[in-house]
Amino acid sequence: MSGVRSGPKPETRNPKPDMSHKFVEVVTSLPIDRTFQYRVTGKESFAPGIGKRVHIPFRSSRRVGYIVAMEDSPQVEDVRPLIDIIDEEPVFTPEMIDLAEWIKNNYFCSWGEALEAMIPGALKRGKISMTSRISEEEEKVEPTSPHEPNPEQKKVLEDISECLDEGRNEVFLLHGITGSGKTEIYLQAMEKVLSRGGSGVVLVPEISLTPQTVERFRSRFDDMVAVFHSKMLQSSRFAEWKRIREGKARVVVGPRSAVFSPITRPGIFIVDEEHEPSYKQEDSPRYHAREVAIRRAAYAGVPVILGSATPSLESYHKAVQGDYKLVELTQRIREKALPRVKLVDMRMEFDTRVGHTVISRAMEDILGKDISKGHQALIFQNRRGYSTFVLCRKCGYVLKCAKCDSPMVLHREKSELICHYCNRRLPPPAACPDCREEALSYRGAGTERIEKAIKKILPEARVARMDSDTMSKRGAHAKVLKAFKKHELDVIVGTQMIAKGLDFPKVTLVGVVSADANLNLPDFRSGERTFSLITQVAGRAGRGDLGGEVVVQTYTPEHYAVNLAAKHDFKGFYDREIDSRRDLLLPPFVHLAKITVRGRKEDNVIKSVNRLADKLRARMPDADLLGPAPAPISRLRGYYRWNVLLRAPDREKMVSGLRKALKGHRKGTGIYMAVDVDPMSM
Template sequence: MKFADVILPLALPRNYTYSIPDKMVPLLQPGSRVAVQLGRQKKYAAIVKTIHEQAPKAYQTKPILDILDKDPVVFPNQIKFWEWIASYYMCTEGEVLNAALPAHLKLSSETILLYNDDHTYDSALLDDDEFMIAEALQIRKELSIEEVQQILDKVEVYSVIKRLLEKNILLVYETLKEAYREKKENYVQLSPDYQQEERLSALFDELGRAPKQLELLLAYLHFVKTQGSVLQAELLKKSGASAAQLKGLVDKGILWIEKRTVDRIPLGKTEATIDFNLSPSQENALASVRGCFETKAVTLLHGVTSSGKTQVYVKLIEDCINKGQQVLYLLPEIALTAQIIRRLKKHFAGKIGIYHSRFNNNERVEIWNKVKSGEIQIVLGARSSLLLPFKDLGLIVLDEEHDSSYKQQDPAPRYHARDAAIYYAGLFGAKVLLGSATPSMETYFNASQGKFGLVKLMERFGGIEMPAIEVADLKQEAALKTMKGNFSQQLLSAMEEALQQQKQVILFQNRRGFAPFLLCTTCGWIPHCHQCDVSLTYHRNQDKLHCHYCGTRYPYLYTCEACGSQTLIPKSFGTEKVEDDLQHLFPEARIARMDVDSVRTKDSHNKMIQMLEQREIDILVGTQMVVKGLDFENVNLVGILSADSLLSYPDFRVNERAFQLMEQVSGRAGRRDGLGKVIIQANNTKHPVLQYVADHDYNAMYVNEIAEREQFNYPPFCRLLKITLKHKQEKTVAQAAQVLGNWLVPKFGTQVIGPSAPIVDRVRNYYLQELMIKLPRDSKKIAQAKYMLREFFIQLTTEKAFRSVIIIPDVDCI
């Protein structure tokens, strides 16, 4: 008897074993998708992890019901990778599977209601809801739960179904339905009877009495000659013909309609053309990276903004493509993929595929399959693309490696794409290139210690100068009364000058919305979210108050709920407010905003970036989206509107993050002519980070920060593990956190920080408590600590008082 351990798409603490029916033994492989039953009725599509002959001792196995695919959907390396992620980041393999597989490959059974033909019922004994469902079942014979909800026009329908079950009017069964559907399109073809010229000429004479049909036929022949294949919708649109005219030609047997399967993600031509030359400094950097790769698996390319790191990446990608290997090019934001993909397509054309969260479920399945088959050789995407099933991975490029977006926050797995990429590459023997103008402290430390290779590219492409940086003193300007709203005179003058020179301006404000909060000027009351302990942000475009934690929206408040006065006013400012003020200050300028609220659709990022590239926007206001890696040749002024908000966050990484943000956003200026200028508005102009940014001095920032990290034992000198506890009762979660803390202190001593409530201590009606543990940089000790923590978590949740406490471990938290 053969058995299979399978990974179910659920957060189960272990994998389950199923028996393999004899007829399936020759067909089943690790990585195959199989249908299995869990519990009495529920069915799932699971992934086979291993095949063996050892029956489990703890329970009787159930048989695998079906093999869902001809070939496995994942390779052994993906399964090893999932196992490592689950172990290292303290989650389950089912949670990793859930994050990795496209939704249409993760199937769970659907409850189907069947009409019981063997039973008769008296409709007079049914209430209205029961009667409606019984009548519908009698006509349709089967209904899904969703259809029942639509018939009754309500969500809660299980009580009605239960009553009908008790009366034997219906039966229930569970079925798995494949969600992925191939895309079909109608194509028009000329009948073989009219392929010869003589028959076609005669046909033109026959259609002389039907000029519209003749016109449509001529349009079809033109399309065939110019395009090859003719899509029905395109033919009707471009010819101006009607469906009835086309049907007339089809009914006469002149044209045929053929339904064909088409790609949702067409790749186009596949030739690669590298048509640029590197500068001497880029050539040196490329040679150094290749040299590092001979002895190191990971190399850091530390290149200043606009130094031409992307062109170095292209040359390294070309090396891999020539060997027939695949490349993964990771970016922290979807916003960056639009600009980079246009550049890479110039060189690699149809070899590239994009993968990120904006694709629909069917598109994701098609990209998944193309990567698995090797049809896509270069994948460009955000962190989730790391979970694709690569066949032969040769290189991972992780651009803007310092970016915090590489760390998954919620839900599990809470993996860091940089660290996971290094492990994943190791499974293939592939190389990893980390690129940044402002590397993370951990990466630069590893490079300086010799663990990673280190290559520096410290001059801008073409010898262009770094932008000049000025700090505007907001306290001084406020005293002199030269401020106009949130703009210093220094910044406004520079903007006027840039616009007169027909240059573009980028303004960075790290808060979206119109105003971060409303304030009652009579009593000081501030509206808060009912579900979260956080103030509501005013979005004037929608005239709503938004909670940026749970997403709840509230109507605008005119009356203070504390004192009843009508003196609520918006305080502070976000990107919406900046955009609004600019329209009054620069009425002739074309102003746009780039933040989460303004770029919600799949193509909106791309459209806005193209507008900026084509100089259809004069001033762009944005959040962190405008900071990361974008390249606009006509931007010569960047304004950072509120540096103090970046420098005052209570976190040990605050100086590092502030430097990275300000240095990155300043790098958008003067990328072609070297005449860039950056103006940083701040109240605390003496802050040391502002001086590091003004001097573009990463090394000074690093030396200062690394000394403090070592003194207080923070990363990279330790590993941080954060434990968050959640419960709907504040007292319960506080007690649970205290109990857990009491267990941890004897084991970890002073390396345990907390428990304490975070800054925002209630989210979605759950109260939060946090503990932090500093673990040594020793893999064995870390593994032992994680094992011990898992035991503590089980022990805590088995206590009756804390059974419903949710425990979330976050390894290498950010």
């Protein structure tokens, strides 16, 4: 906690400044780890106050800054005066300023960068107000009332209510199997908070991935709900922010950045699908929204619920240790059974079948049977496009992006090869660029190829594809789901867009085309990701009275992540995985910081990263350093990338040590460096 802050003073509405504070400490969005002192002249538009925005002279220009402390005496001679104070009322509450400082200390960014992550874009540019409009015509949802909880749900709700009644901070890890009614727990806990005049935040991985969850909140709490999503216009975003700040919207539903919502009386924080990597921001400030929610709940002295069918190893480990309270839902609602999962060994499929295919006989049979009975199916393949790589059969050459270390992917509908990392596009060449033979072969199966295969197997079926290529238009997603709900479609083929939250009673088959697509990635979380993805997708089956079945195609049915997911055995998976993390000294037993050095000239990058590693070894002798080594995607958008990994038991100490070690570090010209604490990808 900062000792400099003089604490929130009673706000004075008197435009004449309170002369007991002649100086203010200001931070800016620059990545500089310090505050700057300015003098209050008394000629500003408003009185100074913590959390207000100011215009400051900075070097030779003018910038927006944020007041984080007020002081009576100068730190140097000749303190420069403020240009002006922008706000009558503070934009940031003392809680937000404190939170930003915590983010700075834990995630390697500046205090100002952390503050800026919390507010809508317009406020960052120093605007006083903007015409805010709720432009997006939301479709009206039918109001719903609470369901009668089953005994398990009742028990969980009692635990949470008790915590609310006692006004106590506690982290609940809600481990509930798919279809066990986690959302109903969220809704009823939120209702309790609202009835006492409080407000709450519900984080979801991405609105477009969880449309039914959002709809349920809106149907229960109507216009009390503010929703954020990534395709939202700036003006709507600002309008929602204002509604929250004024206490008109008291339930906030949104992705990662919604964790910063300025709710008036925080009563609860809910993180749905807490294991999702999308809660980690990839750019500075590289915070983890789940950890921020836990921090805010602790500050407010209220509960936080982390919900998942497949909790992250980090969270479950904390629950096992007793830091979090584990609450469980082990039964599906209305006594539905979990679907049976059939593993299909694709190696056998190749051995016994002439010609190659992407859909196994087992999947084909069940699909045909189910659709003919008037049921529906979801077919999951987490890769878009037609092929996943282009190979020359003569010389073995694989077509890669000219700027990235990544294979080009054929998109047949667009007749283009596309790089999925930088979006570079090429017309498909007639011959191999290397040996000039016309021997190019399009290998691997993306959603386009799967869609085509299914249309061939079932010419009568109505099939739609759901991936970021077909869903780029606003509203496209809702349209397909609506058609599916009305049974105007029989099959949806899709990427992770269909993996979670969907609840359609007529879906009796869920197909996973390649379960092990991610298993061989050079990332220690690849097993965890695979387990969780199979479990989540499988959970879409058998939610109605018709029952359901899941067919999982794999080349490695013996891998524990695959076969334990097929058995719905989270605990078995956890036990196995946690042992390996302990042995290999990986999270949750340590914290990692990934330092990526990149530049256009490979030699310079290597020189720079070696110099960095030497410096870290010299200045952090106790630190455990891994690398330098080329990043898994060793070239991206024309930049060569190398990583150094730091491993330490204490995150805050690691960050402060790193900050000291890197002070004045010269990267070299044309070299960029990024520090990611607790990285979610390698």
